[in-house]
Amino acid sequence: MQSRKLYPPIEPYDSGFMETDDGHRIYYERCGTPGAKPAVFLHGGPGGAIAPAHRRLFDPAKYDVLLFDQRGCGRSTPNASLEANTTWHLVEDIERFRQLHGADKWLVFGGSWGSTLAMAYAEKHPERVSELILRGIYTLTKAEMDWYYQYGVSEIFPDKYARLQAQVPEDERDDLLAAYHRILTEGEEAKQLEAAKAWTIWEGETITLLPDEETSSKFRAPHFAVAFARLETHYFVNRGWLEEDQLIRDAGRLRGIPGVIIHGRYDMPCHARTAFRLHEAWPEADLQIVEGAGHAFSEPGILDRLIDATDRFV
Structure with a gap:
């Protein structure tokens, strides 16, 4: 079977900035079809940014995806600011974006640091998550x-x-x-x-x-x-701003959320043991260890599994 590839390039149908009450302006985009299946994409880092390729992880005819540059990075301002910039500020931002999107629940997609943030959000607001797609699992333990x-x-x-x-x-x-x-x-x-x-x-x-x-x-x-x-x-x-091993400890809150855990066998920044531990704590999720792959979402084997997951959950 031929490996799945990114969907064709697409431009946002809407973009702008969400103002916070503590000095941040957060850049966001919406892509796909208005009113289609709602989803949010969480980029890596912390301090990374969204890129045009990230829009292409979702079938644009079937998804309505919100992507945003997290506080202090990408096109969000002020650049590199550490003020009012914690995991829990970002979790609050995701909730505000959900309300802006008009979704009661949405699919949450996060890779690397984005997987950390996705877990933190889903464990705090499980009722707002329809599905979870996690890649390159990282839980910020020592x-x-x-x-x-x-x-x-x-x-x-x-x-x-x-x-x-x-x-x-x-x-x-x-x-x-x-x-x-x-x-x-x-x-x-x-x-x-x-x-x-x-x-x-x-x-x-x-x-x-x-x-x-x-x-x-x-x-x-x-x-x-x-x-x-x-x-x-x-x-x-x-x-x-997490207790040691908090995300694995509280993974029981993810029970009932359909999910997939995708991790490269030779992922250097985020070793595969963490993905395995998450699956032990959340056995309902589909664990996929990708052979011959590192960390990046662009690795052919990982990209194939990610596109399969977004297609499956639609």
């Missing part, structure tokens, strides 16, 4: 952070990890995450930009099974890098 930023992926990409370490004084390298957070919030502007690029390039070059210049190149853009690095370190040093 073990997951250490695997990617301290010891684990460092053994597989020692050359790239050395470049990540190089931005940090040797006496701070036992906690790389805290060191980067300090530099990105307290350092001089030039040093912040240098550190931001190193941080984002590390991620951009380790998210695909094989080197992929098209995927990794966007991580080098200064505007993207600063927001991405500042917001990631801000969220990660604060553990997403």
Whole structure:
């Protein structure tokens, strides 16, 4: 069977900004067919952004999809702002967008950090979620952070990890995450930009099974890098304002929500063990470990499963 591909390019039928009461302007788009099956797309990061390819994960004739740039990133303003920017602010934003959309329930689609946010939202508002599509599961536990930023992926990409370490004084390298957070919030502007690029390039070059210049190149853009690095370190040093292992502990709240968990076997940022643990806590979900795939949604095997899921749930 031929692998499923993205739907053809599509432009939003509506776009604009949602104003918050704490100084943020959040950019959003609506794509597909007004009044069709409601869905929301949650991008990764924290600090990533929506892209035209994300619109194409859904059949435009059958879905009415809302996509938005989370606080402080993409086209939302103020750029790279850490003020009033927590997981629970974003959960509130999703609820406001649901009301703006006019949906009683909607399909929630999240990958990587977007899977974290999707779980947090669904566990708080299970009655508002018709289905869950989760890719690249991440729950912000200490073990997951250490695997990617301290010891684990460092053994597989020692050359790239050395470049990540190089931005940090040797006496701070036992906690790389805290060191980067300090530099990105307290350092001089030039040093912040240098550190931001190193941080984002590390991620951009380790998210695909094989080197992929098209995927990794966007991580080098200064505007993207600063927001991405500042917001990631801000969220990660604060553990997403979650208790340790909270999302797995509370996964029982997802019972009754049809769902699919899609995870690359060789996903470096988000190891497959977390996806397996989520499935143990939420056995009704369809767990799909994709062989020969890394982390990015653009990996052929992962993309095939994602399109199958959106087609199935329509």
